[in-house]
Amino acid sequence: MKRIFPEYTYGAGPRDGCWWDETIANPNWPEFQGDLNVDVAIVGGGFTGVSAALHLAENATSVAVLEAGPPGWGASGRNGGFCCLGGSKLGQKSMVRRYGREAAQAYETAEQDAVQLVADLLARHRIDADTHSNGETQLAHSRHAMDVLRRHADETGILHQAADLPALGMGGAFFGGYTLPVGFGLNPRKYLFGLASAAAASGVNFFQNSPVLNIEKTTSGFRLKTSAGQVNAQVVLICTNGYSSEDIPDWMSGRYLPAQSTVMVTRPLSQAELSAQGWNSDQICYDTRNLLHYFRLMPDGRFLFGMRGGLLSSPRSEAAIRAKVQQDFKRMFRAWASVEATHIWSGMVCLSRSLMPYVGAVPKQPGMFAGFAYHGNGVAMGTYSGRALARLALGQDARLPAPMRQSPERFPLGRWRRVLMPPAYALFALSDLR
Numbered sequence: 269m270k271r272i273f274p275e276y277t278y279g280a281g282p283r284d285g286c287w288w289d290e291t292i293a294n295p296n297w298p299e300f301q302g303d304l305n306v307d308v309a310i311v312g313g314g315f316t317g318v319s320a321a322l323h324l325a326e327n328a329t330s331v332a333v334l335e336a337g338p339p340g341w342g343a344s345g346r347n348g349g350f351c352c353l354g355g356s357k358l359g360q361k362s363m364v365r366r367y368g369r370e371a372a373q374a375y376e377t378a379e380q381d382a383v384q385l386v387a388d389l390l391a392r393h394r395i396d397a398d399t400h401s402n403g404e405t406q407l408a409h410s411r412h413a414m415d416v417l418r419r420h421a422d423e424t425g426i427l428h429q430a431a432d433l434p435a436l437g438m439g440g441a442f443f444g445g446y447t448l449p450v451g452f453g454l455n456p457r458k459y460l461f462g463l464a465s466a467a468a469a470s471g472v473n474f475f476q477n478s479p480v481l482n483i484e485k486t487t488s489g490f491r492l493k494t495s496a497g498q499v500n501a502q503v504v505l506i507c508t509n510g511y512s513s514e515d516i517p518d519w520m521s522g523r524y525l526p527a528q529s530t531v532m533v534t535r536p537l538s539q540a541e542l543s544a545q546g547w548n549s550d551q552i553c554y555d556t557r558n559l560l561h562y563f564r565l566m567p568d569g570r571f572l573f574g575m576r577g578g579l580l581s582s583p584r585s586e587a588a589i590r591a592k593v594q595q596d597f598k599r600m601f602r603a604w605a606s607v608e609a610t611h612i613w614s615g616m617v618c619l620s621r622s623l624m625p626y627v628g629a630v631p632k633q634p635g636m637f638a639g640f641a642y643h644g645n646g647v648a649m650g651t652y653s654g655r656a657l658a659r660l661a662l663g664q665d666a667r668l669p670a671p672m673r674q675s676p677e678r679f680p681l682g683r684w685r686r687v688l689m690p691p692a693y694a695l696f697a698l699s700d701l702r
């Protein structure tokens with residue numbers, strides 16, 4: 269596998285300290301060995317791959333999911349657990365300009381459907397994923413940001429003035445906020461393993477520590493090689509997102525850009541600590557910065573706080589970003605300046621050049637499809653894209669909005685494309701000063 273970050277990124281280092289590992293045991297998937305024939309082989313066992321597998325198995329299709337690491341190794345097993353709108357990094361105006369009003373509206377509907385899909389799956393498969401929050405609240409980090417929120421607010425949401433926030437249990441240095449009634453928080457690992465368990469009960473074969481090293485075209489489909497065997501399948505779904513490689517398949521090369529995100533979780537906060545900060549809301553929240561912070565008080569009283577990760581990936585830069593997350597947390601929640609983070613970890617999200625997710629065919633490879641680039645919002649959109657991939661594998665209409673169907677262009681600079689990120693982050697940081 270040719271990947272554009274150093275090996276450290278894909279190993280245990282950034283993942284070490286993930287709180288979710290302590291909340292649920294890993295399912296006991298075997299490692300793949302030997303020869304297997306299935307209708308559909310799925311590369312990657314995160315929300316995209318597992319959702320695709322579940323929806324395929326419900327349609328009497330034989331499926332194998334090959335996961336390179338242990339179950340939940342990628343972003344799906346280590347994210348912030350915000351099941352919310354998103355998936356694109358394009359602003360609403362830019363989306364309308366680029367795709368037209370109708371397509372932009374269709375994408376907004378897809379975002380809402382994606383959140384509803386997760387809620388339906390949790391209910392249908394009786395997955396207890398510690399859900400909470402009634403919609404999602406964006407909090408203004410500056411007066412200017414509040415003016416922007418005010419201009420964009422409409423009747424679908426509720427605008428909060430700064431003076432309203434204490435009564436909502438959102439004490440902090442915020443200039444107001446805006447709540448949309450869509451979205452909730454969950455334990456991502458419980459959700460992922462709940463989905464996988466439902467899929468396994470419907471006959472899906474899951475394999476861990478089984479990286480796909482090569483995909484060959486055969487007369488009847490594809491042969492996926494691992495170090496211990498091969499899977500023959502008529503259809504292949506590439507569900508590797510921020511953990512993708514340049515060569516699985518070659519078409520992926522240059523079309524995705526992984527970026528890091530880092531999360532910390534505190535010990536359970538006492539009532540006195542919550543009162544001191546004036547925070548007792550269980551709402552999922554994020555601030556208005558471009559380089560945003562996301563945070564939520566979880567049902568067990570721990571506080572989760574996340575932000576963009578480092579630009580470099582090494583033991584040294586990981587230590588630096590972990591220190592920075594704690595620093596930002598303490599700056600934003602001053603009453604908790606002495607509250608320690610018991611858990612901190614990092615993982616990879618995925619961007620595309622168009623700043624839109626893609627779900628569709630891998631060109632010149634009939635029977636191969638890919639779904640990726642949720643721009644750090646893949647709990648709902650990854651699940652939704654997985655279902656769309658299942659439909660494509662079954663030869664059905666994926667029922668996707670047009671902006672998600674446009675084949676992604678390559679980033680400039682090939683395997684050096686990571687150098688595009690520091691100037692982009694610097695510009696974002698500058699605009700966040702307003």
Ligand SMILES: Cc1cc2nc3c(=O)[nH]c(=O)nc-3n(C[C@H](O)[C@H](O)[C@H](O)COP(=O)(O)OP(=O)(O)OC[C@H]3O[C@@H](n4cnc5c(N)ncnc54)[C@H](O)[C@@H]3O)c2cc1C
Binds near residue numbers: 478510
């Ligand atoms: C720290 C962090 C916080 C986040 N917070 C949120 C949040 O709060 N809300 C939200 O909506 N989104 C969040 N995200 C993003 C979200 O987690 C991802 O968008 C989503 O999980 C992507 O799912 P996926 O299945 O496409 O990819 P992943 O879950 O990353 O899974 C891809 C899998 O593919 C496997 N793989 C790669 N190559 C191969 C191969 N050759 N063979 C076999 N397997 C392979 C990898 O091991 C990996 O497990 C966060 C991400 C991170 C890292």
